[in-house]
Amino acid sequence: MRDIAIIGIGMIKFGELWEKSLRDIAVEAALNCMKDAGTDRIDSITIGCMSGGLFNGQEHLTSLLPDYLGRHTTPAVRVESACASGGMAVRSAFMEVASGMSDYVLALGVEKMTDVSENIETYTLATTADGDYEAFHGINLPGLYALMAKAHMEKYGTTRNQLAEVAVKNHRNGALNPHSQFPMEITVDTVLRSALVADPLRLFDCSPITDGAAAVLITTVEEAKKIGKQPLVIISGIGVASDTIALCQRKDILKFEAVELAGQRALKMAGKTINDINFAEVHDSYTIAEIMVIEALGIVKEGQGGVATANGITSLNGKFPINPSGGLKSKGHPIGATGVAQICEAVLQLRGQAGKRQIKNAKTALTQNMGGSGGSCVIHILEAK
């Protein structure tokens, strides 16, 4: 297997981008990435997008996006794994270069979610749950995460305030990120006074509906050394796992088995343990999700995610910073772009270019991106060399 490096990243400011189309924002992120990389060589493109079909009436982005990037004839593949589509696009790009099939592959994540009505948005997000045994009966994603939150509070004594602390911390970080959709600080009170979505989850426990795109350019370490940018950022490990799609099929709804397994697989491939990781970008689609993810990854003990967050362990200057970018909560969650944007943030931190939210001596990062209520997960380990 050839060794792989990331030589370019491209973000756009996330938000409700009514004046731009899906093709516009994808091209904008791709151009930013090529500018950052200092090369316009792209042999092939992997596209992370969850549902161009339901959100935009547009499948076949493999033809549309190379075309609008001025690169028709370039091979492209779209990959989807619900909210983990972006991370999967980076993994597909990694394997394409690692196999020797292509040398320069652009992983491009995009989702344009605000062009449809709210009920279509909610319906589309619920297509990541089990269509026959969950969504058909009316439960949606906030409802599924609310069940987990209730059970976590009951079993481990996690409090309503501890859930809120996840959002407070992520907004504090996101306020330092120029690409954030909601770059404002909030308090526990902001969360507690916000509208109830699915008890106990309130509006500020949930990641927003977002338009956005993000891109990374991947090549071999050998090629990257020729370009000569310092530090060299490599992908040293990738892990993927699935779990049952329906929550009711799981042995324990408080364990993200896919996250645990994907984490073990990625760390094993990189030859690391979780203690070697300096910080992580994780999938805080809901506040309870971040709590359960840091438990599944072994960053904190089972049931301790809420307490650890309230104690500042996961803050920017804490022992194990989580979501320095602001996470899905503050930066926004344009589904197919999210996993790519996590990797953009990790690269920025590893390069020491993260400005006011820079983590000191960041050498090794983990990014965790998951689909639905945890039915799929993809994890990357990145290192500055």
Next chain:
Amino acid sequence: MRDIAIIGIGMIKFGELWEKSLRDIAVEAALNCMKDAGTDRIDSITIGCMSGGLFNGQEHLTSLLPDYLGRHTTPAVRVESACASGGMAVRSAFMEVASGMSDYVLALGVEKMTDVSENIETYTLATTADGDYEAFHGINLPGLYALMAKAHMEKYGTTRNQLAEVAVKNHRNGALNPHSQFPMEITVDTVLRSALVADPLRLFDCSPITDGAAAVLITTVEEAKKIGKQPLVIISGIGVASDTIALCQRKDILKFEAVELAGQRALKMAGKTINDINFAEVHDSYTIAEIMVIEALGIVKEGQGGVATANGITSLNGKFPINPSGGLKSKGHPIGATGVAQICEAVLQLRGQAGKRQIKNAKTALTQNMGGSGGSCVIHILEAK
């Protein structure tokens, strides 16, 4: 790059399978494939499906399908490139094994198209065209192919009867295929008397709406030799290319540039020319498509696809058999499954297991799978060793 073999294939009978669900047919094809391979080892799954979202209200097949296959925790990725999704799933599986990331990867194509009304079916297929500049204005896929057919007739003198001969030939082959949706022979008259869909294309010029699934199991040649099945079927070349998504953007609407380029790339990788190929499975979504595809691949000269078909060049016992399976026209076109099913047919032929439709001395095959009106294309070269 590790050398790659196909050690198992699994088909189901295509049709309007109202008594089965998407998850049922996908699992059925996967189990047939494992049985054929004689192993149940699957390290990872690639899923070809165009639009579980629009057809079934179900995204996130990466969680659903491993789960229903009794393999939750297994990594999975869904890939999409409109009607070329199946071929792209095989390519992704190829690269995953070639890179060394996994050793046994199941490429599983599936589409369940008949659970929605006809207007949703037509809408969904039109999402493979340019949403802003084509579909929004009312043109759909039959309309786009009708434009190509009209222009081909005008420029090259292709006749209405020659178009029909493609359907007649493919139904003749499909009548010999136990997995065909429409395994009956037809005549030119059947085509000419069928309902007009988009002038000059009639019902029998168009591939049907189909439920179906197909699977292939991919591993290294080294592993395949241990299993020891004869002959060994290898994938020696893969080519992918994109074209402009909108027909109006092309220099020449009678040239499938993506097909031409993907063919050149695949043949180059395999170290072959088109004259080394014994037969091909091609994307006859419409009769005019097969005519233009065999021209783009260099099997016949520019403009000669219709004449060549009428002259029997592409018949089962002709000089260059095309679509021995019956093609999309007779076998059916369950979108995400189609590209995988083409490869199943190629493997059957290369193994000498194609029964009454067996091509003599078939050693080298080409499969051509494309998206939309030719906006993307993936081509595989397979060889019996």
